[in-house]
Amino acid sequence: MFDVDAFLQATQLVIDWWMVPLVVFGVFWGIVFSAIPGLSGSTGMAVLLPFCFTLGPLYGLVLLLGVYTGAMWGGAIPAILINTPGSAPAIFTGLDGYPMARQGKASEALGMSIMASVAGGLVGSLALMVIIFPLASVTLRFGPPEMFMVAIFGLTIVSALAGKAFSKALLAGMFGMFLGMVGLSHTGTMRATFGSVDLLDGIPLMPVLIGMVAMPELFNLMARSSTKLSVDGQLPSLRRVWQGCVQTLQRPKILLQSSFVGLFVGALPGTGGDVASIVAYNESRRLSDRPDLYGKGNPDGLIAAEAANNSQEGGAIATMLALGFPGSSGTAVLLGALIMQGWVPGPRLFTENAPIVYAAILSTFFSLFALLALGILMCGVGARISRAPAKIVVPCIVVLTFIGAYVIRSSLFDVMILFVFGLLGWAMRRRGYPPAAVILGLVLGPMADAELVRIYQSFPEGIWAIFTRPISGLMAAVVAFFLLRSLFKTLTVRRAPTG
Amino acid sequence: MTGKPSFVRRLDWVGLLIPAVIGGFVILFYSSVKDAPEIDRVFVTPLAIAGAMVLLVVLWGELRAAWQPASATPDDEPEAPSEASNPWRVVGFIALMVLYLLGMAHVGFFVSSFLMIVAGMLCLGVRDIRQLIVISTALIGTEYVLFAQILDIPFPASALGLF
Numbered sequence: 001m002f003d004v005d006a007f008l009q010a011t012q013l014v015i016d017w018w019m020v021p022l023v024v025f026g027v028f029w030g031i032v033f034s035a036i037p038g039l040s041g042s043t044g045m046a047v048l049l050p051f052c053f054t055l056g057p058l059y060g061l062v063l064l065l066g067v068y069t070g071a072m073w074g075g076a077i078p079a080i081l082i083n084t085p086g087s088a089p090a091i092f093t094g095l096d097g098y099p100m101a102r103q104g105k106a107s108e109a110l111g112m113s114i115m116a117s118v119a120g121g122l123v124g125s126l127a128l129m130v131i132i133f134p135l136a137s138v139t140l141r142f143g144p145p146e147m148f149m150v151a152i153f154g155l156t157i158v159s160a161l162a163g164k165a166f167s168k169a170l171l172a173g174m175f176g177m178f179l180g181m182v183g184l185s186h187t188g189t190m191r192a193t194f195g196s197v198d199l200l201d202g203i204p205l206m207p208v209l210i211g212m213v214a215m216p217e218l219f220n221l222m223a224r225s226s227t228k229l230s231v232d233g234q235l236p237s238l239r240r241v242w243q244g245c246v247q248t249l250q251r252p253k254i255l256l257q258s259s260f261v262g263l264f265v266g267a268l269p270g271t272g273g274d275v276a277s278i279v280a281y282n283e284s285r286r287l288s289d290r291p292d293l294y295g296k297g298n299p300d301g302l303i304a305a306e307a308a309n310n311s312q313e314g315g316a317i318a319t320m321l322a323l324g325f326p327g328s329s330g331t332a333v334l335l336g337a338l339i340m341q342g343w344v345p346g347p348r349l350f351t352e353n354a355p356i357v358y359a360a361i362l363s364t365f366f367s368l369f370a371l372l373a374l375g376i377l378m379c380g381v382g383a384r385i386s387r388a389p390a391k392i393v394v395p396c397i398v399v400l401t402f403i404g405a406y407v408i409r410s411s412l413f414d415v416m417i418l419f420v421f422g423l424l425g426w427a428m429r430r431r432g433y434p435p436a437a438v439i440l441g442l443v444l445g446p447m448a449d450a451e452l453v454r455i456y457q458s459f460p461e462g463i464w465a466i467f468t469r470p471i472s473g474l475m476a477a478v479v480a481f482f483l484l485r486s487l488f489k490t491l492t493v494r495r496a497p498t499g
Numbered sequence: 500m501t502g503k504p505s506f507v508r509r510l511d512w513v514g515l516l517i518p519a520v521i522g523g524f525v526i527l528f529y530s531s532v533k534d535a536p537e538i539d540r541v542f543v544t545p546l547a548i549a550g551a552m553v554l555l556v557v558l559w560g561e562l563r564a565a566w567q568p569a570s571a572t573p574d575d576e577p578e579a580p581s582e583a584s585n586p587w588r589v590v591g592f593i594a595l596m597v598l599y600l601l602g603m604a605h606v607g608f609f610v611s612s613f614l615m616i617v618a619g620m621l622c623l624g625v626r627d628i629r630q631l632i633v634i635s636t637a638l639i640g641t642e643y644v645l646f647a648q649i650l651d652i653p654f655p656a657s658a659l660g661l662f
Contacts, residue, residue, distance in 0.1 A: 167556045174550040175521045178528050181543065189535040191543075192528040222589045222623060392630065395619025396638055398592075399612045402599065403642055407652050412603060419600060423593070424520070431514045449542040456541055463541075 003354050007129075010358035013058060019363060022059055026066020027370040031378060033067070034074025041071020045333040057341045058356050062363040064337050065317075068330050069367035072273065072310045073117040073375060080109045080302075082397055084214035088205060089273030091213060091439055092281045092305035098217075099297035107237060107379065111244020112299055113306045114375035116255060118368050119248065120307035123259035124266070124314025125364040144454035145465050145472035150265070151448035152479055154278045158437050165432040172433040176441020177448070179203050186450050198413040207405040207418040208442060212435035214401055215422025221390040241379040245372075248303055254284055258304040259311035266312025273309040274443050280308030286482065313364075321357060511561060518557045525550050591622050608654040609647075613639045 026048075033044030045067045052060030072089075079085040079094030080101050093113055100109040142150075158173040182192045183202030193199040248255065258280040265276040284304035285294045294301045320331040343353060405418040425435040452463070459465035466472045529547050532540055595618050602611030616635040625631060646652045 167553055167560065171518065171521060171550070171553045171557050174546060174553060175524070177546060178525055178550070182528070185532075185535075185539050187536060187539050189532060189539045191535075191539075192524075192531045194527075194531075219589050219592075222592050223585055391623035391625050392620060392634060394623060395616045396634065398596070398619060399599075399616050399638070400642075402603075402615075403608075403612060403646065406603075406608070406654075407646050407650075410653055412655060415600065415603065419596060424517075427513060428517055431511070431517055433517060452542045453538055456538055 003358070006354035007358050009355035010362055013355060013359040014362045014366075018059065019062060019366060022055075022063045023066045023363060023366045024370050024374070026063045027070035027367055027374055030067035030070025030072075031074035031077075031371075031374065032070075034071035035077045041068060041074070042330045042333050044071060045330060045337075049333065049337060052337055057343070057353075058359055060337060060341065061334075061356070061360040064334055065360055065364050066367045066370070068313065068334065069121060069310075069364060069371055070374070071330065072121065072313055073114060073306070073371060076113040076117070076306060077110065077378070080113060081106060082214070082393070083217040084210060084397065084401060088209060088443070089277045089305070089309040091209060091274070091436065092277040093302055093309070094213065095281070095295050095305070095436060096298045096301035099295070100299070100302065103297050105244075105297070107240035108244035108247065109299075109302060110379040111241035111246075111376070112248045112302055113244075114241075114372065114379060115245035115248035116258075116303040116306035117310040117375070118372045119255050120259045120262060120310035121313060121364070121368045121371070123256070123307075124263055124311035125361065125368065126314075127263050127311075128314035128318050128361050128364070129358070141471070143469070144451045144458060145469050146475065148448055148451035148455060149466060149472045149475035149479065150275070150279075151444045151451060153475060154275055154282065154444045155440065155448065156282065156479060156482055158440060168431075168433045169437045172428065172435070172437035173441040176438035176443075177445025178441075179208070179438070180442040180445035181449050186453050198411065202446070203442070204409065204411075204414050204417060205439075205442060206408050207414045208421045209439055210401050210405060211418040211421030212425035212428075212438055214397070215418075216426040216429040216435065218394055218398060218401075219422075219426045221394050238376060238379075241376055245376070247299065251300065251303055254300050254303050255307050257287070258284055258307040262308030262311035263315045265308070266315030267318055273312050275447075276308040276312035277305040278440060278443070280304045317361075511565065514561050514564075515558070518554050518561070522551075522554050525554075588623065592619060595619060595622060604655050609639055609643050612642070 029044050029048065030041050034041045045064050048063060048067060052063055055063065075085055075088075075090030076093045076097065079090035080097035083094050083098040085091045085094050097109045097113060100106070155173065155177075158169050178192075180202070182199055183190075184193075184200050185191055190200070261280040261283055262276040265279050266273075281294075281301055281304050284300055285291045288294065288298075288300060290298075316331045317334070320335055401418060402415050405414045406412065408414060425438075428435055428438070455465055456462050461468065466476050525547055529543065532543055595615065599611055599615040602614065606614070613635050616638060617631050620631055620634070647654060
């Protein structure tokens, strides 16, 4: 439970002037690394790891948490401005953020993303502080049936991405699931590697993501290169960014709902910001009065994705600290940093080093305030990029994406993947197949596959185990309800014109 | 005399190519796991069956759209493509990208990236020499310092000895 004595000691530890430059530098570093396509917050953290070791336990942890906080938002900048997600979770930010930028609301979209990130992060940090142990005990009950249902739950968003062409969206989602299962399976079988060593680890997510999402838009821009990236009629200004921040606070329901969804998903081991964004975006669309506006520049979609992406940080760190499971690559680096300092995450961490752990958690609040200030300043700079002529920016972005695809694994194969999926994504988009459905399948397909294998390995009744456990059974009922409701809606809409 | 175009002419070949590519990939995927232990196929087999059914629905939609254009349902309609004022510019740029991919390993990663930006901007209509040089040099210089110098990421060595 909440340790008051340790908390009081922690407050004394964080009242230290050295915390300010550490937090500000960490957040700035995280934003920059996450905003450059091809780099990521976890890369930024990994680069700083040796430096953290010399800083000492608390300072090192505070610096890394600052990077982690900044990185959770940085990916939204290119996602909104140039439809190139800087990180995987930002794809759902771009789904509504980029259309907003195209409608001349780039500054407002950036402002909304920053405030949603900060609000989501605050919810996550508060929860991390207060409910770390109860949350850890709940997620500990999540076995393969529950995790399988989390994946299936996320996959139902394909219906939200479908637009007019449901069957094409479904096919695109299934294609993504098959792509995600390429490589060495959990039981050691090589799936569709065709003898290629590069495919043993599977098809890399980021090059496919950049190729499918960014390239089609770049090809469209090439065809009309006299235009600007966004059709912003006014000069970008800090005032409009701030207006976006205020508009976000005027939507408390979606903000809180998505933050709690993100927090819960983040606490599940093996998930990350991408899964949290998918589930929160899906839920916000489902509960909306105007689901048809999603994907067309709806601020609610942007806020849901960003709030969940940042609040999941609290859940992911809680699970990592309490159980020692890294929920994402970022928490894996944090775990490495803790182990490097000689600490072993788990229940003993809180009895032996509780004040330092609480102090590190308290520092995330400082990081969030630094994110708000730095984010608003960097939004102003970023929004100006959107006014640059496409004929200059497009070749630069193409080269940046190619370099970005290469540096992730130092592999020319990944650059090839980017190019091939860029062409495929362009063709698919022109024929009504949503590329986002492919990405969704690519992220959640392997998770569903692995969990189903675990179900068969652990439960003699096989897939029926889902219905014998209360949490997974309830989730299955909810998924069935939403699927039937979507089917009913589709049939009703089809019959309406002829009836 | 303007007659109604034939069924074959009305077919959307790119629209048919996409499900064909997906179907081909799924067949290749499934053939690679057909001899795997049964547990490895508990998810793949039902997904492949469901995928085949959806594929048939999509193909049927494409064929029906060509057979009876007026009866196409909203499910079969592609989203309106973005306005393409000059598709040849895109074709030219794609050709440049192919050359860029080939050049990475042979000319040098950063040299080919520099040439790609210059050629890409020329292709899209930039004629100001100063803009071409300054923007390309600044961008590639920054990328080189960040990735090759600070982060020490290894880049492929070129046959010409250039970076």
